[in-house]
Amino acid sequence: MDDVILQTHRLTKTFRGFTAVQGVDLSVRRGSIHALIGPNGAGKTTCFNLLTKFLAPSAGRIEFKGEDITGLRPAQIARLGIIRSFQISAVFPHLTPLENVRLGLQRALGTSMHFWRSETSLRQLDGRARELLDEVGLAELADAETASLPYGRKRALEIATTLAMEPELMLLDEPTQGMGREDVDRVTALIKKVSAGRTVLMVEHNMKVVSTIADRITVLQRGAVLAEGSYAEVSTNPQVMEAYMGTTDTALQAEGH
Template sequence: MSQEFVLETRGLTKEFRGFTAVDSVNLQVKEGNIHALIGPNGAGKTTLFNLLTKYLPITRGDILYRGKSIAKMKSSEIARLGVVRSFQISAVFPHMTVLENVRVALQRPMGNSFHFWKTEKVLNQLNDRAMELLESVGLDDYADNITVELPYGRKRALELATTLAMEPTIMLLDEPTQGMGLEDVDRVTELIRKAAVGRTILMVEHNLRVVNKLCNQVTVLARGSVIAEGDYATVSANPQVKEAYMGSEADEDQEAAS
């Protein structure tokens, strides 16, 4: 493996009682890239994410981080390496303030292990860094808001801030623009672009306009297998990809992108 790949899978496979959800996937994520994982519903994208972060056990194959196998590590150990993921649904504490959510996330790299019972004086020491992160995602004016009151798009922006608080080297974003209106999609797209500076991002994304705008490399899954790889123009022109996933939507998106 070239050391330019920060994350790699070799023959990664996941079977559920005879059903193969991920089938011998060889994936190479280059350092510093924004890499998209796309495909139709049921293609195995989220299952692959769950394997990469050990939320599911592997049936066969290997996962390498910077050339070293992490396949036998626990999910918490993988996160400590800097491989940090978000989920399809917003994963924030709804009844805490926006600032408090980021402070909780900041405790992980500081070794405080999410000690909710820490004194207010100790937690207040994290405020400056928390505010920097909130400013980076356009939420500094919302610091004192209760999170449940935020619009959906701003909750996803908060989730991005909490992910950044954990000091990732590679961010795994699962459907970061799912369920958003156009204005929120554009805002979060730009936030991801900013977050990618100095980091690597692997993202599952259904919105092909976002993929076209952001991603250096695209891997297409269908029925658990890789069917195409390359930049957006290459994969969107691939007949196998059109048949399996994009169809007429690909033509519409290519027109919109041109």
């Protein structure tokens, strides 16, 4: 299956007798936007933590481009090109957007931990950093203080910093969480734009976002896969509607539009 970039086999995580993720089989196709959804407590973020090795699986296997990566450490996972964002915006507030993106670009120079290097030595990265900021709509704010940016723009900056690390697979954890409608629409369009030529796996609670950009959706409930398919398929699945709404009516479909 050459078109599958990430695959899990019976992925499981147990905490002191509680099974948070149970036998998850997941296949993410290269070049797609794949959404992982489910009610609160379904195991979505735990799955992300397993994929990036912030947690070690209790059982199961993870494969990236056909290679078993289950035993690797988080830094090794990142070096392979699996780059993750987090629910809470993870940028340096007292640096400028340009400086934030430049830190991500340092990985390509092999100086990512050399924070004592003079700023002059890093200016060779400014051109590419500004290109990435332009890609996410932040070119005019490149030299502002990041702390002063609206929340939605900080999330856009986080995506630019993620792109700076040249991911083959971007893992976006709740990218629109806490945003107003205008920011949600902007970040949704941004994810669609930057996904061109890349693969995105995202945890997302906003069904409008999922219905707009996801090519394929995996629904988790109590740590296990409940359903998988296109938005049209999962949104009309009675089990999925009941898991979300406690009903089998069309509420889930309405939420997505």
